[in-house]
Amino acid sequence: MKSNNLKELKTKFPNDILLNEKLSKYSWFNLGGPAEVFFKPKNESELKKFLKICKNFNLKLTIIGAGSNTLIRDKGIKGATIKLGAPFSFCNLVNNEIIEAGAATLDRKVSSFALEKSLTGFEFLSCIPGSIGGAIIMNSGCYNEEISKILISIKTINHSGLEKIYYKEDLDFFYRGTSLPKDEIIISAKLKGSKFSKEKISEKQKNYLNKKKLAQPTGVKTCGSTFKNPENNKAWKLIKESGCQNLNFGDAKISDKHCNFFINEGHASSSDIEKLIKTVQSKVLKEQGIKLDLEIKVIGDSID
Ligand SMILES: Cc1cc2nc3c(=O)[nH]c(=O)nc-3n(C[C@H](O)[C@H](O)[C@H](O)COP(=O)(O)OP(=O)(O)OC[C@H]3O[C@@H](n4cnc5c(N)ncnc54)[C@H](O)[C@@H]3O)c2cc1C
CATH class of the missing domain: 3.30.465.10 (Uridine Diphospho-n-acetylenolpyruvylglucosamine Reductase; domain 3)
Structure with missing residues (x-):
């Protein structure tokens, strides 16, 4: 982002903008790099004002909710990331x-x-x-x-x-x-x-x-079902039958309890989770001839 644009945003919204805010605390995976600009509006009129300025600056906008369905990449998010907080609850x-x-x-x-x-x-x-x-x-x-x-x-x-x-x-x-x-x-x-x-x-x-509680893991760093269920099929079943259950990249693992739930066991990176996603997708395609589509949203700047 141009430094004069950044300066103007900081001047206009001194208390509601954070620069280089770590996004890992906003995702259930507990992963993700920084937001170039992180904005938590006080109210609707402040949000409108911010959006109009971003439009003038041609800034890329990203919205995050509770982050329970979103993997944020390690390099973080360029442009402005908006999170609606307490005033919108x-x-x-x-x-x-x-x-x-x-x-x-x-x-x-x-x-x-x-x-x-x-x-x-x-x-x-x-x-x-x-x-x-x-x-x-x-x-x-x-x-x-x-x-x-x-x-x-x-x-x-x-x-x-x-x-x-x-x-x-x-x-x-x-x-x-x-x-x-x-x-x-x-x-x-x-x-x-x-x-x-x-x-x-x-x-x-x-x-x-x-x-x-019986069917899904609790108390772990996950974003729930990684893939959508294909028509008349179950993603977890396809993953299991393709022999993926014990795959891992570092601390990026597949839950023993529900193998469509991918987990950060502590020290995974977002790219470890992405590698696991891609490996499972290609194994299921090879073994079952079915392409699994992502249910979770993967956002942020790609490393490659
Ligand atoms: C343990 C666990 C169990 C789960 N079980 C289920 C389940 O049973 N069924 C199910 O459907 N899902 C389930 N999920 C997935 C997840 O909880 C849902 O998809 C949830 O609705 C996502 O909401 P969020 O606020 O966390 O969205 P986020 O992950 O923050 O965002 C998801 C998408 O919504 C967009 N978004 C968020 N807020 C706004 C807004 N105000 N305006 C515009 N866009 C917005 C984001 O840009 C993003 O594209 C589970 C997840 C976990 C971790």
Whole structure:
């Protein structure tokens, strides 16, 4: 970034910009190099102002949520990295059945809020470790539920600083993705449930959490499922049947409990995880004739 642009950003946003901020603490893998500019807006109007300046400077923008689905490369991220923090984390009851949640609100907090308000439909969010913004981009879900099923609308601000409301009907949602234009930043979402007994909602949440605990590793540095499940197949099964389970590059390993979960056992680098990803992809292709597509997002500057 040009030094005079950097200087102007620092002058205009003295308290909300960090230079060369280590990004490893913002990813569940606990990996990743620095952000050239790291911005945590105080509110929507500050975000709009920042975006308009970035547009003038022609700066590359990257948005991160809770980082539970994102591998950040070792060389870090050039341009500006934006993270919505506490001011964008809230839950409001709009009416009897509709919750408005800020994009930075953790999914499990929305699920707890819904329980408090006796609303069913949000139980699955208790076991997804991301934020509402990330959940919408990924159309996250489990146990035959996904966020698009309860979504009414989202409020966004685009890279030019313009605000917009998208209704669910304006967008396509599919397995781990959406047609929302890439330059839209999600600010908040309205989600709809229905009235139900608190006891039954709580029971359903507990049941989902127990199922997850049994099937997936906990307390490890991972970003969940590395690959999407191919149609009528399971990525973990293909990985296992291709003999990849014991592969590793340094501390980048495959979970014993669920072999679609890749893990940083402590001292891996992002490039170790990427090498593991590429090796597994080519082994599965060779052994099973199936190309595995990434579910996790890999961002940042490539080493090669
Ligand atoms: C242990 C574990 C279990 C998991 N289980 C599941 C599961 O059962 N089901 C499932 O679907 N996923 C699962 N995941 C993956 C992950 O939690 C989800 O994909 C989650 O929704 C990602 O949200 P995030 O906020 O962490 O997004 P991030 O990883 O930070 O970002 C993901 C994408 O969303 C974009 N993004 C984030 N916030 C915004 C915003 N405000 N505006 C625009 N773009 C934004 C980012 O640019 C990026 O492209 C699991 C992960 C872990 C670690």
